Amino acid sequence: MTSCLIVHIPDKEPYDLHHQPTESVFASAxxxxxxxxxxxxxxxxxxxEDLRHVKRIQKKVLEGGEIQLLVxxxxxxxxxxxxxxxxxxxxxxxxxxxxxxxxxxxxxEDSQTVLKFMQSAVELxxxxxxxxxxAVIVDPSTKQIISSARDQIYAWNSCKDxxxxxxxxxxxxxxxxxxxxxxxxxxxxNSSSNQLKQPYTGVACLYPRQWAExxxxxxxxxxxxxxxxxxxxxxxxxxxxxxxxxPSEGNNEASYQELDSENASWTxxxxxxxxxxxxxxxxxxxxxxxxxxSDQSSTRPYLCTGYDIYLVWExxxxxxxxxxxxxxxxxxxxxxxxxxxxxxSVHRLQGEKSLNHHYxxxxxxxPEEALHKFHI
Amino acid sequence: MGVAYKNSETPFNTTLADQRxxxxxxxxxxxxxxxxxxxxxxxxxREGVKMTSSExxxxxxxxxxxxxxxxxxxxxPVGCVIVEDGKVIASGRNRTTETRNATRHAEMEAVDVxxxxxxxxxxxxxxxxxxxxxxxxxxxxxxxxxxxSVLSILGIKEVFYGCSNDKFGGCGSxxxxxxxxSTPLNNEVSSGKSFKCTGGIMASEAVLLFRTFYEQGNPNAxxxxxxxxxxx
Numbered sequence: 013m014t015s016c017l018i019v020h021i022p023d024k025e026p027y028d029l030h031h032q033p034t035e036s037v038f039a040s041a042x043x044x045x046x047x048x049x050x051x052x053x054x055x056x057x058x059x060x061e062d063l064r065h066v067k068r069i070q071k072k073v074l075e076g077g078e079i080q081l082l083v084x085x086x087x088x089x090x091x092x093x094x095x096x097x098x099x100x101x102x103x104x105x106x107x108x109x110x111x112x113x114x115x116x117x118x119x120x121e122d123s124q125t126v127l128k129f130m131q132s133a134v135e136l137x138x139x140x141x142x143x144x145x146x147a148v149i150v151d152p153s154t155k156q157i158i159s160s161a162r163d164q165i166y167a168w169n170s171c172k173d174x175x176x177x178x179x180x181x182x183x184x185x186x187x188x189x190x191x192x193x194x195x196x197x198x199x200x201x202n203s204s205s206n207q208l209k210q211p212y213t214g215v216a217c218l219y220p221r222q223w224a225e226x227x228x229x230x231x232x233x234x235x236x237x238x239x240x241x242x243x244x245x246x247x248x249x250x251x252x253x254x255x256x257x258x259p260s261e262g263n264n265e266a267s268y269q270e271l272d273s274e275n276a277s278w279t280x281x282x283x284x285x286x287x288x289x290x291x292x293x294x295x296x297x298x299x300x301x302x303x304x305x306s307d308q309s310s311t312r313p314y315l316c317t318g319y320d321i322y323l324v325w326e327x328x329x330x331x332x333x334x335x336x337x338x339x340x341x342x343x344x345x346x347x348x349x350x351x352x353x354x355x356x357s358v359h360r361l362q363g364e365k366s367l368n369h370h371y372x373x374x375x376x377x378x379p380e381e382a383l384h385k386f387h388i
Numbered sequence: 389m390g391v392a393y394k395n396s397e398t399p400f401n402t403t404l405a406d407q408r409x410x411x412x413x414x415x416x417x418x419x420x421x422x423x424x425x426x427x428x429x430x431x432x433x434r435e436g437v438k439m440t441s442s443e444x445x446x447x448x449x450x451x452x453x454x455x456x457x458x459x460x461x462x463x464x465p466v467g468c469v470i471v472e473d474g475k476v477i478a479s480g481r482n483r484t485t486e487t488r489n490a491t492r493h494a495e496m497e498a499v500d501v502x503x504x505x506x507x508x509x510x511x512x513x514x515x516x517x518x519x520x521x522x523x524x525x526x527x528x529x530x531x532x533x534x535x536x537s538v539l540s541i542l543g544i545k546e547v548f549y550g551c552s553n554d555k556f557g558g559c560g561s562x563x564x565x566x567x568x569x570s571t572p573l574n575n576e577v578s579s580g581k582s583f584k585c586t587g588g589i590m591a592s593e594a595v596l597l598f599r600t601f602y603e604q605g606n607p608n609a610x611x612x613x614x615x616x617x618x619x620x
Binding site: 219220221223224226235236237238239244247248251254255315328329330332333334336337338339351352358359361364366367368 | 484487488489490491496499503507512513514516517532533534536537538541542543554555556558562563565578579580581
């Protein structure tokens, strides 16, 4: 009885068990929900040649019993930990998963949250008889509103309190749609279309050049700023909030005063936090000329990283690019902007690969009741 | 996905995307800048020098001066001036780090100076629009998509820029918002006005400022991932 044994002769001499060579790899923690999908894709686009015996996924039990999965993305070349050495299609896969929930669908709970914030944006947009665009920036991890704003094209600096003053209305009387708001007749009986038939000429992003067409007006009691679209104002408030919550080492503070005085709702917030004590670590200070300690920067947001924005109308190119600059994570809008929309209608900024930041864009189709409630 | 690390090392503190972002920014501006010089900038500048009036160069020098002011306070070095009837009526430089508002580009700063000024002088909106249509902008780097859009919304007459911006440029590099359609559909109000645009004016000076900035390290980048270059 002769048994046959086939032995592979490897192209390199096998190593002793205790002197195994190691390879540097890029790895990432992943959401276990997506594990199968990710590993399948990775094996397609970035197979680990020569390391087929290696398990791509490692399971770890964290404190508290939570399970964390780690997946190997690709080999890292020696002495180079720059992630852009990764093949582009791999980077693409990573960015398609990275921190952007919702691309693969929303849970019922998440949908309700999205709807709730969108309704608050619509409420803000219709809170005055002149319907304008409105923006609500939200931290989805805490479900906290970071800032919110209406278009302020015609009311810049003229309102010291939260109520929107009457001047823009009378000025824009020909745009006034109060008659529509008074009507008990719902505008749209057909909810499935979610199309608006009114022109809504007060919405800055729909008609960015509208301001220049206004007839001259003799009195100077109102102000005009053609660029104060809702998104721009909301970004400004969130930046002011950031400076307020996380002040930097003192030199430039005075110059913020003007900006801070504007109608930002966060000023009422009791949560004003004093800056944590600056570390004595000299190296730390040298590394960071703005004088933040690492402790601080771990809690301080970088611009609007991780935040979502809810807009009633699809933003114009100015606003859409401003939201790229400010690193917004997701954009939700209710109505498209066929005249000037930059997220699908006229341009599609979310698809411009060259930009250094990409957000995910969603359109929220409001239920009929919501449309009726706000008479839009 | 969250943390990325090389095996046997401790994880980086940052997310993968932040790292990529930073590396893209830092590497990119080098490379884009190099491309700008070798391909577009240099040719345009050579061509530009022949055709560019000394007036244009003078205004661009003032814009470069603004960019240097930004560099001095560790801001991304972009500067601009707005000119009406041969006179500088406003200037601006990047203030994104100071304000923590990434929309505070040089152009936005300069435009706000004028809007405040003209409001104070009691100008009506149509007069403001009329004024902008007589203004030229000189800026050290091609306006980004946001700023190009702003210039089109305001209806500026003409733009001169230094180096091109092949990541975000809104005047030909990524989008061409300076060529915005002046005949809107359905009799609607147009979304913006087109304006004349000339690039490559003193591009190498603008590029040099970027290079200096990124060599000294960008303090505003989301966490440093490489050690900052030793101070020369």
